[in-house]
Amino acid sequence: MITVVDYGYGNIFSIVSAFNEIGFKCKVSDKENDILNATIIVLPGVGAFKQAMRSLEIKKLDKIIIKAVANKKNIIGICLGYQMLFDKSNEFGVYNGLGLVEGEVRSLKTFDGRYSKIPNVGWRPLILNKENKIMSDKNDNQMFYFVHSFVPFAKYEKKISSFIKFNDNKIHASIHYNNIVGFQFHPEKSGKAGLKLLKESTEYLLNRD
Amino acid sequence: MLKIRVIPCLDVKEGRVVKGINFVDLKDAGDPVEQAKIYDDQGADELCFLDITASIEKRDILFDIIHKTAKKCFMPLTVGGGVRKVEDVRKLLYSGADKVSINSSAIYEPDLIKQSSNRFGKQCVVIAIDAKKTENINCKSGYEVFSHGGTINTNLDAVEWAKQCADLGAGEILLTSMDNDGTKKGFNIELINKVTKNINIPVIASGGVGELKHFTEGACKTDASGLLAASVFHYGDFTINEVKKELNNNGVAVRI
Numbered sequence: 001m002i003t004v005v006d007y008g009y010g011n012i013f014s015i016v017s018a019f020n021e022i023g024f025k026c027k028v029s030d031k032e033n034d035i036l037n038a039t040i041i042v043l044p045g046v047g048a049f050k051q052a053m054r055s056l057e058i059k060k061l062d063k064i065i066i067k068a069v070a071n072k073k074n075i076i077g078i079c080l081g082y083q084m085l086f087d088k089s090n091e092f093g094v095y096n097g098l099g100l101v102e103g104e105v106r107s108l109k110t111f112d113g114r115y116s117k118i119p120n121v122g123w124r125p126l127i128l129n130k131e132n133k134i135m136s137d138k139n140d141n142q143m144f145y146f147v148h149s150f151v152p153f154a155k156y157e158k159k160i161s162s163f164i165k166f167n168d169n170k171i172h173a174s175i176h177y178n179n180i181v182g183f184q185f186h187p188e189k190s191g192k193a194g195l196k197l198l199k200e201s202t203e204y205l206l207n208r209d
Numbered sequence: 210m211l212k213i214r215v216i217p218c219l220d221v222k223e224g225r226v227v228k229g230i231n232f233v234d235l236k237d238a239g240d241p242v243e244q245a246k247i248y249d250d251q252g253a254d255e256l257c258f259l260d261i262t263a264s265i266e267k268r269d270i271l272f273d274i275i276h277k278t279a280k281k282c283f284m285p286l287t288v289g290g291g292v293r294k295v296e297d298v299r300k301l302l303y304s305g306a307d308k309v310s311i312n313s314s315a316i317y318e319p320d321l322i323k324q325s326s327n328r329f330g331k332q333c334v335v336i337a338i339d340a341k342k343t344e345n346i347n348c349k350s351g352y353e354v355f356s357h358g359g360t361i362n363t364n365l366d367a368v369e370w371a372k373q374c375a376d377l378g379a380g381e382i383l384l385t386s387m388d389n390d391g392t393k394k395g396f397n398i399e400l401i402n403k404v405t406k407n408i409n410i411p412v413i414a415s416g417g418v419g420e421l422k423h424f425t426e427g428a429c430k431t432d433a434s435g436l437l438a439a440s441v442f443h444y445g446d447f448t449i450n451e452v453k454k455e456l457n458n459n460g461v462a463v464r465i
Contacts, residue, residue: 013305017280046302047330080330116211117411117434119332119380123212123254123464143212143464145254145285147307147332147380165210189285189307191249 002026002202003038007061009052010044010081011188018188022199035064040205041073045080049091049105049150052080062098069100074179074205079148082175082182086152100180102155103172108148111169119149124185126162126173134176135161136200142193144173144185151184181205212464213428214254214435215452216287216413217442219244222261224270242277248442249282251449254464256282257310257383257437260290272304279305289337289383298325302333310335310383313356316363316370319377326378334381335413336374340367340400341387350403359387367400368407375408382408383437386416391440393419396427405432413437421447421455428461 002019004012006028019026019042026042027034035041043065045052056062069075077085086097089105097105108118123143128135139162146164151171154160161176175182181201187194220227225239245256256278260271268291275288288301289310298309315322315336326334339359340352352367371382384404386397394417401414411434414427418438427436441447456463 011302011305011307013276013303014279014283014307017305018283021283046333048327051328117409119410120211121332121381121411122214122434124210147285149331186285189283191283195283 001034001038002040002042003034004028004042004044005035005061005065006030007052007055007059009055010046010078012044014188015042015044015078018195018198019202022195022202024202030059030061032064035061036068036071036073038068038073040202041065041068041075043075043077043081043084045078045082045084047080049080049083049089049097050093050095053084053095053097056084066098066100069179072179074208075100075181076201076205077180077182078188079184079186082184083150083152085175085180085182086154089150091150101152101159101175101177101182103153105150105152107150108166108171111151111171112167115167119147120166121147123190124164126164127170128162129157129160131158132161132176134204135174135197139193139197139200142197144187144190144194144197146173146185148184152182176201176204179205179208210462211434212254212462213433213456214413215424215449215456215463216255216257216435216437217248217253217449218257218259218415218437218439220259220261220439221271221274221290223267224274227261241274242281245278245282248449249284252453252465253284253449255285255287255435257287257289260288262291265291272300275301275304275306287335287383289335295321295324295328298329298333302329306333308333308335308381310337312337312339315374316354316356316365319373322374322377322379326380331378331380334379335383336371336379336381337383337385338367338371338374339385339387352400352403355387368403371404371408371412375410379410381411381413381434383413383415389417390415392417395419395423396431396433396436398426398430401427401431401433411435419446421452424452424456425459425461428456429459
Protein backbone atom coordinates (compact mmCIF):
# COMPACT_ATOMS: atom_id res chain seq x y z
CA MET A 1 0.00 0.00 0.00
CA ILE A 2 1.24 3.46 -0.93
CA THR A 3 0.57 5.92 1.87
CA VAL A 4 0.36 9.62 1.11
CA VAL A 5 1.13 11.47 4.31
CA ASP A 6 -1.67 13.85 5.25
CA TYR A 7 -0.31 16.67 7.38
CA GLY A 8 -2.30 19.58 5.99
CA TYR A 9 0.15 20.66 3.32
CA GLY A 10 0.39 19.78 -0.31
CA ASN A 11 -1.68 18.97 -3.35
CA ILE A 12 -2.67 15.53 -2.08
CA PHE A 13 -5.58 15.21 -4.46
CA SER A 14 -3.42 15.68 -7.57
CA ILE A 15 -0.81 13.24 -6.30
CA VAL A 16 -3.39 10.55 -5.57
CA SER A 17 -4.99 11.12 -9.00
CA ALA A 18 -1.61 10.66 -10.67
CA PHE A 19 -0.89 7.41 -8.81
CA ASN A 20 -4.36 6.13 -9.70
CA GLU A 21 -3.76 7.01 -13.34
CA ILE A 22 -0.57 4.89 -13.44
CA GLY A 23 -2.33 1.99 -11.75
CA PHE A 24 -1.51 2.31 -8.05
CA LYS A 25 -3.98 2.77 -5.25
CA CYS A 26 -3.06 5.11 -2.40
CA LYS A 27 -4.19 5.67 1.12
CA VAL A 28 -4.17 9.22 2.45
CA SER A 29 -3.37 9.04 6.13
CA ASP A 30 -1.68 10.51 9.18
CA LYS A 31 -1.78 7.24 11.16
CA GLU A 32 1.42 5.66 12.43
CA ASN A 33 0.50 2.16 11.25
CA ASP A 34 -0.30 3.29 7.72
CA ILE A 35 3.11 4.93 7.48
CA LEU A 36 5.11 2.13 9.09
CA ASN A 37 3.38 -0.52 6.98
CA ALA A 38 3.43 1.35 3.66
CA THR A 39 5.24 -0.08 0.64
CA ILE A 40 6.00 3.52 -0.27
CA ILE A 41 5.54 6.63 1.85
CA VAL A 42 4.73 9.67 -0.24
CA LEU A 43 5.52 13.02 1.34
CA PRO A 44 3.80 15.82 -0.56
CA GLY A 45 4.20 19.49 0.21
CA VAL A 46 3.43 22.93 -1.10
CA GLY A 47 4.12 26.05 0.92
CA ALA A 48 6.69 27.16 3.47
CA PHE A 49 9.34 24.86 5.00
CA LYS A 50 9.06 26.02 8.60
CA GLN A 51 5.28 25.67 8.83
CA ALA A 52 5.24 22.34 7.02
CA MET A 53 7.91 20.84 9.30
CA ARG A 54 6.09 22.18 12.31
CA SER A 55 2.88 20.59 11.11
CA LEU A 56 4.67 17.22 10.79
CA GLU A 57 6.14 17.65 14.27
CA ILE A 58 2.82 18.52 15.89
CA LYS A 59 1.36 15.27 14.59
CA LYS A 60 4.61 13.47 15.55
CA LEU A 61 4.85 12.34 11.94
CA ASP A 62 8.48 13.43 11.62
CA LYS A 63 9.69 10.75 14.04
CA ILE A 64 7.45 8.11 12.49
CA ILE A 65 8.75 8.85 8.99
CA ILE A 66 12.37 8.85 10.17
CA LYS A 67 11.80 5.52 11.92
CA ALA A 68 10.13 3.99 8.84
CA VAL A 69 12.90 5.12 6.47
CA ALA A 70 15.55 3.85 8.91
CA ASN A 71 13.75 0.49 8.63
CA LYS A 72 14.37 0.64 4.86
CA LYS A 73 10.85 1.76 3.97
CA ASN A 74 10.63 3.52 0.63
CA ILE A 75 9.85 7.21 0.47
CA ILE A 76 9.05 9.66 -2.33
CA GLY A 77 9.23 13.37 -1.51
CA ILE A 78 7.67 15.86 -3.90
CA CYS A 79 8.46 19.59 -4.05
CA LEU A 80 8.44 20.81 -0.42
CA GLY A 81 8.23 17.15 0.58
CA TYR A 82 11.51 16.64 -1.30
CA GLN A 83 13.11 19.59 0.48
CA MET A 84 12.04 18.25 3.89
CA LEU A 85 14.02 15.03 3.31
CA PHE A 86 17.23 17.04 3.75
CA ASP A 87 19.11 18.07 6.91
CA LYS A 88 18.03 21.69 7.03
CA SER A 89 16.58 24.64 5.15
CA ASN A 90 17.58 28.27 4.98
CA GLU A 91 14.07 29.44 4.09
CA PHE A 92 13.38 32.53 6.23
CA GLY A 93 15.77 31.36 8.99
CA VAL A 94 17.46 28.02 9.57
CA TYR A 95 15.18 25.06 10.25
CA ASN A 96 15.86 21.37 10.59
CA GLY A 97 14.40 18.95 8.09
CA LEU A 98 13.97 15.18 8.45
CA GLY A 99 17.68 14.57 7.93
CA LEU A 100 17.19 11.58 5.61
CA VAL A 101 19.47 13.04 2.92
CA GLU A 102 22.67 14.96 3.59
CA GLY A 103 22.47 18.51 2.38
CA GLU A 104 20.63 21.77 2.78
CA VAL A 105 17.90 23.78 1.12
CA ARG A 106 18.99 27.12 -0.32
CA SER A 107 17.28 30.09 -1.92
CA LEU A 108 17.37 30.21 -5.70
CA LYS A 109 18.72 33.73 -5.22
CA THR A 110 22.04 32.18 -4.17
CA PHE A 111 22.31 30.75 -7.70
CA ASP A 112 22.66 34.19 -9.19
CA GLY A 113 19.00 35.13 -9.36
CA ARG A 114 19.65 38.29 -11.30
CA TYR A 115 18.78 36.68 -14.61
CA SER A 116 15.91 34.36 -13.87
CA LYS A 117 12.61 35.22 -12.31
CA ILE A 118 11.93 33.83 -8.84
CA PRO A 119 9.80 31.80 -8.10
CA ASN A 120 11.02 29.50 -10.86
CA VAL A 121 7.69 28.70 -12.47
CA GLY A 122 7.35 26.64 -15.61
CA TRP A 123 8.70 23.79 -17.69
CA ARG A 124 12.38 22.93 -17.81
CA PRO A 125 14.29 20.04 -19.40
CA LEU A 126 16.11 17.61 -17.11
CA ILE A 127 19.81 16.88 -17.46
CA LEU A 128 20.43 13.35 -16.16
CA ASN A 129 23.30 12.70 -13.79
CA LYS A 130 25.44 10.08 -15.53
CA GLU A 131 26.83 8.92 -12.18
CA ASN A 132 23.37 7.91 -10.99
CA LYS A 133 21.91 5.31 -13.30
CA ILE A 134 18.54 4.78 -11.65
CA MET A 135 16.50 7.19 -13.72
CA SER A 136 16.14 5.85 -17.28
CA ASP A 137 17.72 7.65 -20.23
CA LYS A 138 14.38 8.46 -21.80
CA ASN A 139 13.91 11.14 -19.15
CA ASP A 140 16.94 13.03 -20.40
CA ASN A 141 15.92 16.38 -21.85
CA GLN A 142 12.24 15.67 -21.06
CA MET A 143 10.37 18.63 -19.67
CA PHE A 144 8.88 18.81 -16.19
CA TYR A 145 6.90 21.43 -14.33
CA PHE A 146 8.67 23.41 -11.61
CA VAL A 147 7.33 25.93 -9.15
CA HIS A 148 9.65 26.86 -6.29
CA SER A 149 11.84 29.59 -4.76
CA PHE A 150 14.17 27.29 -2.83
CA VAL A 151 16.06 24.14 -3.81
CA PRO A 152 17.99 21.42 -1.97
CA PHE A 153 21.70 21.13 -2.48
CA ALA A 154 22.76 17.51 -1.82
CA LYS A 155 26.14 16.84 -0.29
CA TYR A 156 26.81 13.71 -2.34
CA GLU A 157 26.39 14.12 -6.06
CA LYS A 158 25.95 10.39 -6.68
CA LYS A 159 22.52 10.59 -4.99
CA ILE A 160 21.33 13.14 -7.50
CA SER A 161 19.50 11.68 -10.48
CA SER A 162 18.90 14.87 -12.44
CA PHE A 163 19.73 18.55 -12.68
CA ILE A 164 18.27 21.58 -14.37
CA LYS A 165 20.17 24.54 -15.58
CA PHE A 166 19.27 27.67 -13.64
CA ASN A 167 21.11 30.76 -14.82
CA ASP A 168 24.64 29.41 -15.21
CA ASN A 169 24.29 26.87 -12.42
CA LYS A 170 23.20 23.27 -12.36
CA ILE A 171 20.69 22.79 -9.56
CA HIS A 172 19.58 19.47 -8.09
CA ALA A 173 16.19 18.57 -9.55
CA SER A 174 15.80 15.03 -8.18
CA ILE A 175 17.38 12.25 -6.16
CA HIS A 176 17.18 8.49 -6.53
CA TYR A 177 19.20 6.62 -3.96
CA ASN A 178 18.49 3.30 -2.24
CA ASN A 179 15.01 3.65 -0.70
CA ILE A 180 14.75 7.40 -1.23
CA VAL A 181 13.34 9.27 -4.22
CA GLY A 182 12.72 13.01 -4.36
CA PHE A 183 11.54 15.47 -6.98
CA GLN A 184 11.82 19.25 -6.83
CA PHE A 185 9.44 19.43 -9.81
CA HIS A 186 5.89 18.09 -9.91
CA PRO A 187 5.72 14.78 -11.80
CA GLU A 188 1.98 14.74 -11.06
CA LYS A 189 1.62 18.00 -12.99
CA SER A 190 4.06 17.28 -15.81
CA GLY A 191 1.74 15.58 -18.29
CA LYS A 192 2.66 12.23 -19.82
CA ALA A 193 6.39 12.59 -19.10
CA GLY A 194 5.60 13.15 -15.43
CA LEU A 195 3.31 10.13 -15.16
CA LYS A 196 5.91 7.93 -16.85
CA LEU A 197 8.64 9.03 -14.47
CA LEU A 198 6.37 8.55 -11.47
CA LYS A 199 5.57 5.02 -12.66
CA GLU A 200 9.20 4.23 -13.33
CA SER A 201 10.28 5.52 -9.91
CA THR A 202 7.46 3.68 -8.11
CA GLU A 203 8.45 0.43 -9.85
CA TYR A 204 12.11 1.04 -9.02
CA LEU A 205 11.25 1.32 -5.32
CA LEU A 206 8.86 -1.64 -5.28
CA ASN A 207 11.31 -3.92 -7.12
CA ARG A 208 14.30 -2.94 -5.04
CA ASP A 209 15.64 -5.79 -2.95
CA MET B 210 16.28 26.93 -20.19
CA LEU B 211 12.82 27.90 -19.01
CA LYS B 212 10.18 27.44 -21.70
CA ILE B 213 7.58 30.10 -22.31
CA ARG B 214 4.16 28.85 -21.24
CA VAL B 215 1.14 28.86 -23.54
CA ILE B 216 -1.95 29.10 -21.36
CA PRO B 217 -5.53 28.72 -22.62
CA CYS B 218 -8.23 30.26 -20.47
CA LEU B 219 -11.73 28.85 -20.03
CA ASP B 220 -14.52 31.11 -18.83
CA VAL B 221 -16.91 29.15 -16.66
CA LYS B 222 -20.37 30.25 -15.58
CA GLU B 223 -22.41 28.17 -13.16
CA GLY B 224 -20.41 25.11 -14.03
CA ARG B 225 -20.62 25.48 -17.80
CA VAL B 226 -17.99 26.76 -20.20
CA VAL B 227 -19.25 29.91 -21.88
CA LYS B 228 -16.01 30.67 -23.66
CA GLY B 229 -14.07 27.57 -24.46
CA ILE B 230 -13.24 25.62 -27.57
CA ASN B 231 -15.99 25.86 -30.13
CA PHE B 232 -15.58 22.44 -31.69
CA VAL B 233 -18.48 21.13 -33.72
CA ASP B 234 -17.78 17.50 -32.95
CA LEU B 235 -17.55 18.04 -29.24
CA LYS B 236 -20.09 15.93 -27.39
CA ASP B 237 -20.73 18.56 -24.79
CA ALA B 238 -19.15 21.90 -25.59
CA GLY B 239 -20.19 23.22 -22.22
CA ASP B 240 -18.41 20.57 -20.19
CA PRO B 241 -15.32 22.15 -18.64
CA VAL B 242 -13.67 18.81 -17.97
CA GLU B 243 -13.95 17.71 -21.59
CA GLN B 244 -12.60 21.04 -22.78
CA ALA B 245 -9.71 20.85 -20.35
CA LYS B 246 -8.80 17.42 -21.67
CA ILE B 247 -8.65 18.74 -25.23
CA TYR B 248 -6.26 21.52 -24.22
CA ASP B 249 -4.25 18.98 -22.26
CA ASP B 250 -3.97 16.75 -25.36
CA GLN B 251 -3.00 19.76 -27.48
CA GLY B 252 -0.04 20.39 -25.21
CA ALA B 253 -1.17 23.33 -23.10
CA ASP B 254 1.45 24.16 -20.46
CA GLU B 255 -1.10 25.24 -17.91
CA LEU B 256 -4.84 25.74 -17.79
CA CYS B 257 -6.71 28.73 -16.47
CA PHE B 258 -10.33 28.64 -15.28
CA LEU B 259 -12.01 31.96 -14.82
CA ASP B 260 -15.26 31.65 -12.88
CA ILE B 261 -17.69 34.33 -13.94
CA THR B 262 -20.63 33.02 -11.92
CA ALA B 263 -22.44 36.02 -10.53
CA SER B 264 -24.22 34.51 -7.55
CA ILE B 265 -22.26 33.36 -4.54
CA GLU B 266 -24.69 30.49 -3.92
CA LYS B 267 -23.81 28.83 -7.19
CA ARG B 268 -20.05 29.09 -6.71
CA ASP B 269 -19.75 25.69 -5.08
CA ILE B 270 -20.31 24.05 -8.48
CA LEU B 271 -16.82 25.27 -9.35
CA PHE B 272 -15.17 23.09 -6.72
CA ASP B 273 -16.69 20.00 -8.29
CA ILE B 274 -15.40 21.01 -11.73
CA ILE B 275 -11.86 21.59 -10.51
CA HIS B 276 -11.99 18.27 -8.73
CA LYS B 277 -13.07 16.42 -11.87
CA THR B 278 -10.52 18.27 -14.02
CA ALA B 279 -7.61 17.63 -11.66
CA LYS B 280 -8.49 13.95 -11.68
CA LYS B 281 -7.93 13.73 -15.43
CA CYS B 282 -5.58 16.58 -16.35
CA PHE B 283 -2.00 16.29 -15.18
CA MET B 284 -0.97 19.89 -15.73
CA PRO B 285 -1.04 22.98 -13.56
CA LEU B 286 -4.47 24.50 -12.97
CA THR B 287 -4.99 28.16 -12.14
CA VAL B 288 -8.43 29.18 -10.95
CA GLY B 289 -9.74 32.70 -10.54
CA GLY B 290 -12.91 34.73 -10.21
CA GLY B 291 -14.68 35.87 -7.08
CA VAL B 292 -11.94 34.94 -4.62
CA ARG B 293 -12.58 37.08 -1.55
CA LYS B 294 -11.17 35.36 1.51
CA VAL B 295 -8.29 33.12 2.54
CA GLU B 296 -10.92 30.45 3.01
CA ASP B 297 -11.85 30.73 -0.70
CA VAL B 298 -8.21 30.14 -1.59
CA ARG B 299 -8.03 27.12 0.70
CA LYS B 300 -11.17 25.58 -0.75
CA LEU B 301 -9.94 26.02 -4.33
CA LEU B 302 -6.55 24.50 -3.56
CA TYR B 303 -8.22 21.68 -1.69
CA SER B 304 -10.39 20.95 -4.73
CA GLY B 305 -7.32 20.46 -6.90
CA ALA B 306 -6.31 23.93 -8.09
CA ASP B 307 -2.55 24.56 -8.07
CA LYS B 308 -2.76 28.33 -8.11
CA VAL B 309 -5.47 30.79 -7.27
CA SER B 310 -5.80 34.09 -9.04
CA ILE B 311 -7.09 37.06 -7.07
CA ASN B 312 -8.15 40.36 -8.61
CA SER B 313 -10.51 42.91 -7.02
CA SER B 314 -10.30 41.62 -3.45
CA ALA B 315 -6.52 42.01 -3.46
CA ILE B 316 -6.94 45.67 -4.37
CA TYR B 317 -9.37 46.44 -1.58
CA GLU B 318 -7.72 44.15 0.94
CA PRO B 319 -4.01 43.81 0.05
CA ASP B 320 -3.48 41.86 3.26
CA LEU B 321 -5.26 38.95 1.53
CA ILE B 322 -2.14 38.53 -0.63
CA LYS B 323 0.10 38.35 2.40
CA GLN B 324 -2.16 36.00 4.32
CA SER B 325 -2.61 33.62 1.38
CA SER B 326 1.07 33.68 0.57
CA ASN B 327 2.14 33.00 4.15
CA ARG B 328 -0.31 30.20 4.57
CA PHE B 329 -0.10 28.38 1.22
CA GLY B 330 3.18 29.63 -0.23
CA LYS B 331 3.70 32.34 -2.79
CA GLN B 332 3.82 29.85 -5.67
CA CYS B 333 0.04 29.49 -5.58
CA VAL B 334 -0.84 33.17 -5.30
CA VAL B 335 -1.44 34.82 -8.67
CA ILE B 336 -2.57 38.43 -8.75
CA ALA B 337 -4.62 39.37 -11.78
CA ILE B 338 -4.25 42.99 -12.85
CA ASP B 339 -6.55 44.62 -15.41
CA ALA B 340 -4.76 47.72 -16.69
CA LYS B 341 -5.86 50.51 -19.01
CA LYS B 342 -3.98 53.39 -20.56
CA THR B 343 -4.68 56.75 -18.92
CA GLU B 344 -4.13 60.45 -19.42
CA ASN B 345 -3.99 60.94 -15.67
CA ILE B 346 -0.74 62.84 -15.05
CA ASN B 347 -0.50 61.48 -11.52
CA CYS B 348 -0.11 57.98 -12.91
CA LYS B 349 3.59 57.62 -13.71
CA SER B 350 3.44 54.43 -15.76
CA GLY B 351 0.51 55.72 -17.83
CA TYR B 352 -1.57 52.65 -16.95
CA GLU B 353 -4.26 52.51 -14.29
CA VAL B 354 -5.69 49.45 -12.55
CA PHE B 355 -9.39 48.63 -12.90
CA SER B 356 -11.35 46.36 -10.58
CA HIS B 357 -14.58 44.37 -10.80
CA GLY B 358 -14.12 43.06 -14.31
CA GLY B 359 -12.77 46.34 -15.58
CA THR B 360 -15.72 48.45 -14.45
CA ILE B 361 -14.18 50.49 -11.64
CA ASN B 362 -11.12 52.71 -11.99
CA THR B 363 -9.08 52.33 -8.83
CA ASN B 364 -6.63 55.09 -9.90
CA LEU B 365 -3.80 52.78 -8.86
CA ASP B 366 -0.70 52.92 -11.02
CA ALA B 367 -0.38 49.48 -12.65
CA VAL B 368 3.40 49.26 -12.21
CA GLU B 369 3.27 50.46 -8.60
CA TRP B 370 0.49 48.01 -7.82
CA ALA B 371 2.43 45.12 -9.41
CA LYS B 372 5.46 46.02 -7.29
CA GLN B 373 3.31 46.13 -4.17
CA CYS B 374 1.80 42.72 -5.00
CA ALA B 375 5.28 41.24 -5.40
CA ASP B 376 6.36 42.74 -2.08
CA LEU B 377 3.27 41.36 -0.34
CA GLY B 378 4.11 37.85 -1.50
CA ALA B 379 2.44 37.29 -4.88
CA GLY B 380 4.12 34.52 -6.86
CA GLU B 381 2.98 35.66 -10.29
CA ILE B 382 1.17 38.50 -12.01
CA LEU B 383 -1.50 37.85 -14.62
CA LEU B 384 -1.49 41.09 -16.57
CA THR B 385 -4.38 41.93 -18.88
CA SER B 386 -4.39 44.93 -21.16
CA MET B 387 -7.97 46.22 -21.25
CA ASP B 388 -7.11 48.36 -24.28
CA ASN B 389 -5.98 45.38 -26.31
CA ASP B 390 -8.36 42.74 -24.98
CA GLY B 391 -10.74 41.62 -27.70
CA THR B 392 -9.12 43.76 -30.39
CA LYS B 393 -7.08 40.95 -31.98
CA LYS B 394 -4.28 43.43 -32.62
CA GLY B 395 -1.73 41.71 -30.40
CA PHE B 396 -0.36 41.98 -26.87
CA ASN B 397 0.26 45.36 -25.30
CA ILE B 398 4.05 45.17 -25.48
CA GLU B 399 4.58 48.54 -23.79
CA LEU B 400 2.48 47.64 -20.75
CA ILE B 401 4.06 44.19 -20.33
CA ASN B 402 7.59 45.61 -20.50
CA LYS B 403 6.81 48.35 -18.00
CA VAL B 404 5.67 45.75 -15.49
CA THR B 405 8.30 43.04 -16.10
CA LYS B 406 11.14 45.58 -15.85
CA ASN B 407 10.03 46.54 -12.36
CA ILE B 408 9.38 43.19 -10.71
CA ASN B 409 11.30 39.94 -10.47
CA ILE B 410 8.35 37.53 -10.26
CA PRO B 411 6.94 35.93 -13.43
CA VAL B 412 4.38 37.85 -15.48
CA ILE B 413 1.74 36.21 -17.65
CA ALA B 414 0.64 38.41 -20.53
CA SER B 415 -2.99 38.51 -21.56
CA GLY B 416 -5.26 40.38 -23.94
CA GLY B 417 -5.18 41.07 -27.63
CA VAL B 418 -4.10 37.92 -29.42
CA GLY B 419 -5.64 37.55 -32.87
CA GLU B 420 -2.94 36.02 -35.04
CA LEU B 421 -0.22 33.44 -34.56
CA LYS B 422 2.51 36.04 -34.94
CA HIS B 423 1.20 37.84 -31.86
CA PHE B 424 2.46 34.98 -29.71
CA THR B 425 5.93 35.36 -31.21
CA GLU B 426 5.80 39.09 -30.58
CA GLY B 427 4.76 38.51 -26.98
CA ALA B 428 7.63 36.07 -26.49
CA CYS B 429 10.33 38.02 -28.33
CA LYS B 430 9.53 41.62 -27.49
CA THR B 431 8.74 41.13 -23.82
CA ASP B 432 10.05 39.29 -20.79
CA ALA B 433 6.70 37.58 -20.13
CA SER B 434 6.91 34.06 -18.69
CA GLY B 435 3.54 32.98 -20.04
CA LEU B 436 1.14 33.93 -22.83
CA LEU B 437 -2.55 33.59 -22.12
CA ALA B 438 -5.41 33.59 -24.61
CA ALA B 439 -9.06 32.59 -24.67
CA SER B 440 -10.96 33.60 -27.80
CA VAL B 441 -8.49 32.44 -30.45
CA PHE B 442 -8.59 28.96 -28.96
CA HIS B 443 -12.31 29.14 -28.25
CA TYR B 444 -13.23 29.95 -31.82
CA GLY B 445 -10.75 27.41 -33.15
CA ASP B 446 -8.67 30.05 -34.99
CA PHE B 447 -5.71 27.86 -34.12
CA THR B 448 -4.71 25.10 -31.74
CA ILE B 449 -2.14 25.15 -28.97
CA ASN B 450 0.04 22.89 -31.16
CA GLU B 451 0.03 25.49 -33.91
CA VAL B 452 1.03 28.22 -31.48
CA LYS B 453 3.91 26.10 -30.17
CA LYS B 454 5.05 25.34 -33.72
CA GLU B 455 4.95 29.03 -34.61
CA LEU B 456 6.99 29.93 -31.52
CA ASN B 457 9.47 27.13 -32.12
CA ASN B 458 9.94 28.14 -35.77
CA ASN B 459 10.80 31.61 -34.57
CA GLY B 460 13.44 30.41 -32.18
CA VAL B 461 11.37 30.66 -28.99
CA ALA B 462 11.95 27.82 -26.52
CA VAL B 463 8.69 25.95 -25.93
CA ARG B 464 7.67 22.55 -24.64
CA ILE B 465 6.64 20.37 -27.57
